Amino acid sequence: MDFRRIEIIFLVVFLSLDVFLLVSFHNSQQVISNSTTGVTSTLTDMRKRNITFGKLDKKAGQAYYLGAQQSNDLADNTSKLRNQEIEYNQTSYKLMSTLEEPISINSDNRKSKLDSFMKKESNILFGSEYTYSPQLSSSTQLVYAETGPLGVMYDKTGQLIFSVVNGKVVSYTQTYMKTLDILQEKQATKSEQDVVTNLYSSSEIPNNSKITYTNMAYTKLLEAKGSTIYIPVWFISIHNKDSKVDTVKKVNAFTGNILKTSSNGEDYSNE
Template sequence: MDFRRIEIIFLIVFCSLDIWLLFSFRNGQQIVSSSNTTTSTVADMRKRDISFGKLDSKAGTAYYLGSRPNSTLANNIGHLRDQEVQYDSTDHKIDSSLNDPISVTKANQTTKLNSFLKKETNVAFGTKYKYAPQLSTSSQIVYAQTDQVGELYDKSGRVTFDVENKKVVGYTQTYVDDLMILHEKEATKSEKDVISNLYTNSEIPNNSKITYANLAYAKLTEAKGSTIYIPVWFVTIQNKDSKVNSLKKVNAFTGNIIKNSTTAATTGDEDSE
């Protein structure tokens, strides 16, 4: 592999990214940054019957990451057993149909699938994936790829199990072989600042509950065949009456709300043993 050429490509991409981020920052939404304002906002949220746990006010750090398409999964299909597998070379994706579907309930699904992922003959690199409740629904159980720098909440690095009639019948898988750090660590917004900003921008309705707030990496853009990832706060908000979830995304570097990213899924299904 020509690493020098890759470095040059990422340098060009990152310079373009800096210009894009500067423009985005100047035109982005106003961010709640005053500690007094944030404290007042949190108090106001409780008055409006918005439930949440203790919010971390400590800012963290994260990276800009990059990756390039690879055929790692294709090279490992031969290790898989007891399933019918197809590989999509365009999306670099595995589609698998299990010979023996796995019976699951809401109570035991993660335990069973965690064990399933540990065997290399079941899922390639299965131990590098972690259950992602925010991305899962009653019909799809999603595991996100993990790396030493964090979790990847992006379609380019996940295992999605398909559930039909309380049985896992198959899965799709994507995998990022090598995440490259493109820049030194930068400060990220705290959980408390992000939640306050969502509320100030009318993204959190009354009579709701914040069930998850997780920091993970997601795709920012693609350029010259490479993918750039940034840290994103994923915040799940549940309506207390309907039990319907909405997923909000916030750029962890700038605090800007990522629009057109809200998805809803009913999670009120209760499986019995």
């Protein structure tokens, strides 16, 4: 056997492999560089068009597909509530309450007053499991989202909504998901910066506007056989400086697809 020839063949193979790996590495670095340059150019263009925003996180995160089954935990605990007129809808699993003594609030103290009110179980069931959601709230509705160790839920199946009339909280509705189950291992999610720049590139952010709030939360993907599946969604609040109108854009955090709202109020992807 010609060992010298075999050595030469192996040397050529290894040299070829080294060249291939070197070229691949160079190309990958070039792609990353081009991507970074493209994002920087987009952010610069946004500023030129008077779109203001804070520092955007470039780091991708991780999240789950979650599942849950609706239950009657609210109905089973209504006897704990005091000084309220209670109704419960067995179909929508929704508790509806009218307060016997409305709570006076203003723009400065509304959150602190309701936070204090929710601490008592005789006022709100499972109140410690909800957090205030400014993106979902308005002057007539104050929304608290169910929050657990896996994240925040921006969905009507896990919300506490206070109704405000003439500066007073007069009633509330509540839905509650007791347990959220992990359906798959963690998956990568789009970064805050990726989502915002993609929204701009898709003409979803108007000139002369301000990004006032960004947050990633779980929301319903679909229902099947009594179970609900949730995915992480980026909620981007945009204030139009010309019209003074605030809008919220929703983006699938896994895919980056923009979610639209259908006539029945359900979200769906336009891609």
